[in-house]
Amino acid sequence: MIVLAPALVVWLSLWAANAILTGGGWDRHPAVRLAVPLIFGATILLVWEMAVHLLAVPSVILPPPSAIAAKFLASTSVLWGDFVQTILKGALSGLAIGCALGLVVAVLVDRFDFLRRGLLPVAGFMAALPIVGTAPILVMWFGFGWESKAAVVVLMVFFPMLVNTVAGLADTTAMQRDLMRTFGAGYWQTLFKLRLPAAVPFLFNRLKIASTLAMIGAIVAEFFGSPTQGIGFRISASNGQLALDMVWAAILVGALAGSVFYGLIGLVERWLTFWHPSQRQ
Numbered sequence: 001m002i003v004l005a006p007a008l009v010v011w012l013s014l015w016a017a018n019a020i021l022t023g024g025g026w027d028r029h030p031a032v033r034l035a036v037p038l039i040f041g042a043t044i045l046l047v048w049e050m051a052v053h054l055l056a057v058p059s060v061i062l063p064p065p066s067a068i069a070a071k072f073l074a075s076t077s078v079l080w081g082d083f084v085q086t087i088l089k090g091a092l093s094g095l096a097i098g099c100a101l102g103l104v105v106a107v108l109v110d111r112f113d114f115l116r117r118g119l120l121p122v123a124g125f126m127a128a129l130p131i132v133g134t135a136p137i138l139v140m141w142f143g144f145g146w147e148s149k150a151a152v153v154v155l156m157v158f159f160p161m162l163v164n165t166v167a168g169l170a171d172t173t174a175m176q177r178d179l180m181r182t183f184g185a186g187y188w189q190t191l192f193k194l195r196l197p198a199a200v201p202f203l204f205n206r207l208k209i210a211s212t213l214a215m216i217g218a219i220v221a222e223f224f225g226s227p228t229q230g231i232g233f234r235i236s237a238s239n240g241q242l243a244l245d246m247v248w249a250a251i252l253v254g255a256l257a258g259s260v261f262y263g264l265i266g267l268v269e270r271w272l273t274f275w276h277p278s279q280r281q
Contacts, residue, residue, distance in 0.1 A: 006050055015043065063245040071245040072252060078234070079253050086231040087257045089146035090218035094153025095210060101154070102161030103203070107191070109162070110169045120163065127159040131220055139225040149230075152221040157210040164206040168199025204269035211261040215254050 045065045051057070052064040059067060072079065109115045135152050142148035172195055180190045222232025231250050238246035 006054065060242045060244055063248060067245045068248040068252065072249040075246065075249060079249060081229050082231045082234050082250060083253055083257065085146060085227070085229045086149065086218050086222060087215065087254070090149030090221070090230075091153055091214040091257075092261075093146070094150035094218065095157060095214040097150065098154035098157035098214075099161050099207060099210060102158045103165055105158075106162050106165030106169065109166055110191075110195075111187070116166070120166065123159040123162050126155070127163070129155075131156065131217060135217075135221040136224040139221060144225045144227055148225070149218040149221040153214045153217045156213050156217040160213075161203075161206050161210060164202050165199060168202025169195045171202065172198050200273055201269075204265060204273065208262050208265050208269075211265055212258045215258040215261075219254055 049064045049066060052062055063071075105119070109119055131152065134155060138151045138155070139148040142151050169191075176194060177190065180194055185193065219230075219232040219235070222230045223236055226233040231254050234250040235247050238244075238250065
């Protein structure tokens, strides 16, 4: 405890700074709202750095953030190739295909009752399948390239997108649907002018979750077979070499990519759903 006293002092000091910033109504200012998470993140990194050095933790157990940052900057070309292979090819292509298929099939399920009764229970079962069990099978089917990783991502995001879209299409009141029928609107007119707009918040909610699931799925799939490139391959190979700084650098690439895509989807959601109560100030 005495050894960790400096780290505890830093933690408590920055914690107090955040408490002051979030009190007294200052948290309404945009600069303060940005500063609070930055200070909180910096607190974790500083305490991590100090604890590793004060306790003399070996780098093969837990490298300090400074060593991870140095390795990240020294390996940008390698990590960029991994990013392209895993994220741009595997995760994003699988995310786009899976979400598009989920949306199309959801409309068919909504249109035909026998699909609703037959497919939705299967969707719940398929969504519960463990990725560590399905990923090796899909790698055997589609090969060791990015296509098998995209297939894993499609399987992960398709069924949740299907269920969420069906729920969103049902999120209209009987009065709204009666009003559309009063105007002489048919099924497709009601779908595109009333029900799909009502389902947009549901779609973006699932898209934001699917964007992070896509990264996880593509990375985990690479553990079961990959060319000599990719974030999952880099984590597995570097872990075998006890190069924990490279492992954390590869993890950082995946975390940054997932955060950026989540944020971009959130911005598009705010732009398209400005009319929704959740977006009003």
